[in-house]
Amino acid sequence: MDAIWTLGNQDTPRYAPLNADADADVAIIGAGITGLTTALTLAEAGQKVIVLEAREVGGGVTGGSTGNLYSTLASGQASIRKKWGDEVSRDVIRARSEAVDVIEALIERFAIDCQFQRQPAYRVEPANDSKAGYDWDEEKAALADAGLDVEAADHPGLPFATQGIKISDQAQFNPLHYVQGLATVASDLGVIIHEHSPVRNVDHKQGTVTTDTACVSARHVVYATHTPKGLNLLQAGMLVSREYAVSARLKSGHYPEGIIWAMDPFHSLRSYRQGNEQHVIVIGEKHKTGEQKGDHYRHLQEYLQTHFDVEAFTSQWSAQQYSSPDGLPYIGRLHGQDTVYLATGFAADGLTWGTLAAMIISDQVLGRDNPWQARFDARRITPGKSATQYTKENAHVARHMFKDYLSTEKLKEADEVAPGQARVAKVDGEELAIHRTEDGQLKVLSAVCPHMKCIVHWNNAESTWDCPCHGSRFDCDGEVIEGPSYHPLARRIR
Ligand SMILES: Cc1cc2nc3c(=O)[nH]c(=O)nc-3n(C[C@H](O)[C@H](O)[C@H](O)COP(=O)(O)OP(=O)(O)OC[C@H]3O[C@@H](n4cnc5c(N)ncnc54)[C@H](O)[C@@H]3O)c2cc1C
Structure with missing residues (x-):
């Protein structure tokens, strides 16, 4: 079932997939609150922007959020103060209050009905x-x-x-109607949005962003994908x-x-x-x-x-949600890249962080200083504040890597899976994710997540294959729903 925010969705504009190569000043991957606020801000500053979205506008976590906007953190202010001290705790409130004001101002200025x-x-x-x-x-x-x-x-x-x-x-607002409104305004300002255009590869040096059908070349590339795609140290x-x-x-x-x-x-x-x-x-x-x-x-x-x-x-x-090990989001330029940007680690507070990220990244693209860029810098290294979660999460990944390969059950035939069931099993020496739909259709995929080779697990509530290592998720046909994997689970014909 869809999130409640889709109720009352009428005549929502849809945007055609990318079907020919194109050039832009800025290519933005992802049409959630981060990507669309960045696109709108840059378009207003005269940049040519192309947004590539794997699904539909707001179809990621933005459209599945609660639509609450607040300057503190859902996990509480005391935890961030304990970790970082008074100055950072104050900065978090100031930066987030400014971001909520930015959202309110955009809604008023463009009469977004949300x-x-x-x-x-x-x-x-x-x-x-x-x-x-x-x-x-x-x-x-x-x-x-x-x-x-x-x-x-x-x-x-x-x-x-x-x-x-x-x-x-x-x-509070309706987060889906807000980003749909942002998309309409951005598009009116010249931003080109392509839905159903999953990006499969990004070449940072060349500035090329490639989908299944075509390629965008840009001077700047923004990962507004909630978590960086492919291999990135921040995922660890x-x-x-x-x-x-x-x-x-x-x-x-x-x-x-x-x-x-x-x-x-x-x-x-x-x-x-x-x-x-x-x-x-x-x-x-x-x-x-x-x-x-x-x-x-x-x-x-x-x-x-x-x-x-x-x-x-x-x-x-x-x-x-993705929670960073030191409790603050990572926003801005990637390590070793001056024209590639990301925004991640928002925990449950990312409508506001995503808006702040758009302000920071837009300023970086435009060569302007931003008062918050150093505080939330994606290149920061904070071992003292990150070590506990970092160690825990890496042990968690290692445990899944070994345990899941060793404990996979063995089946003679994928056919042994009953209607409505899903199992991860080794068949003929290969780990397979096998699901039989209620009407008897057998769907057989490789169980190995293309991101870092962990074994996916079945999520019964959502009927999806979820990777416990870094959160890549796939539908029953193997297509990527979210997470760091660029690529679907390989299909196996039986
Ligand atoms: C249950 C829940 C409730 C929440 N409620 C709140 C709340 O009330 N307030 C709050 O501030 N925060 C909340 N959050 C957090 C917040 O919703 C997110 O942090 C925020 O929406 C992230 O926005 P985003 O634009 O960065 O990511 P997303 O909205 O996920 O957008 C990323 C987009 O990138 C696209 N994408 C990914 N990979 C590719 C690819 N390869 N090619 C093309 N496109 C791609 C996705 O399809 C997606 O549309 C909540 C989180 C959860 C889990």
Whole structure:
């Protein structure tokens, strides 16, 4: 099922695939919030920009996000302050507040219809929950010292008693309608957008970006792909996770207001109105990509049913996040490349980071200084702050590399897989990802992820093959959905 943001999508402009070689000042790979904000900003500065998108505008994580815009971080301000100290904690709030203001200004200037609304953000726990153990004093002090006004939470309209804090003047919108609006404006300003144009290769030296059908040559190349494509050192320390979302209509008509982070242990809640219908959305059930356990959608439905008078569930979807080992995003020029740029490591906060990334990268392309470029530099090396996660994630990859190859079950024939089942198995000495659809069609792929040769795992909730090493994901036919792999899983004819 699609994310709730697609409800009410009418007459969305579509953009033709790339079918002939072309030249540009800037080639941008990816039409999410990062790519399209960069494209629009550069087009306004007179650059010729081509955007290549593997799927559709907003079809990556932007269109699967919660649509919350805030200057702090969903994981809390105290954790970034502990790791980096007061100055960086303040910079995070200032840079992110500026980015939220940029989004608001673009919406106003171009009349983008995406239900932008200033709203408070709440971080709460169930009242008198002695088990929760959240350190409110530490979080309040970190926010206040970073320059935010923090108050005790009033009632965000939840049907259970809570205690916690409130930060005023944050915002919410429909993230898909926002980027669709950006695409329309960018296109009117001369940006050429191509959907259904997966990039398969980038030659940094030549400045060429190649799809299955044609090639774009550009002076600058921007990876606005959420994670860098192909092999990149930054992937090594990244924690890659999936999160799930469920929305519902309520019988009572009483919906919560604002951004709500419920520390129980963690669910993100918000409401959304589309036409005459309102919905409550819950996000949670985070796990490492490729390590799905249990029925995450059912757990979220049960969470909603426990707390709200659910009339009907209206949609469900999932999305992926990349958390950097030192807690800050990587934005700007790639190591050793002065005309190739990336933006990654946004964790669950990337609508705002992606907008900031667009500001920084656009300034770098245009040869202008940006006050935030050094702080979030993609070339930084921070072993002291990165070591713990870096070591953990590399051990995790090594474990999967060995364990998954050694523990693959053996089948005589791929035909042994029953309808509705998927298995990774060794057949005739080769690791295969085998799936039989409910109507009996057998789909046999190589189980070896083309990115770094790990073995993919079946994700039952999404019917996808997910790589536990660096988060590449593939549909049942092997095509890349997201992640660092440029290439599909090889098809095997049986
Ligand atoms: C469940 C969930 C909820 C979230 N909610 C929020 C929130 O409320 N607020 C917030 O600030 N952040 C949120 N985030 C994070 C945020 O959504 C992302 O960090 C942000 O949308 C990333 O934007 P992007 O443009 O960089 O990436 P994307 O939106 O993923 O765009 C990248 C694009 O690149 C394309 N692409 C990839 N490879 C290729 C290729 N080879 N060729 C061509 N195109 C390619 C993809 O198809 C995709 O469209 C959430 C994340 C999750 C997982």
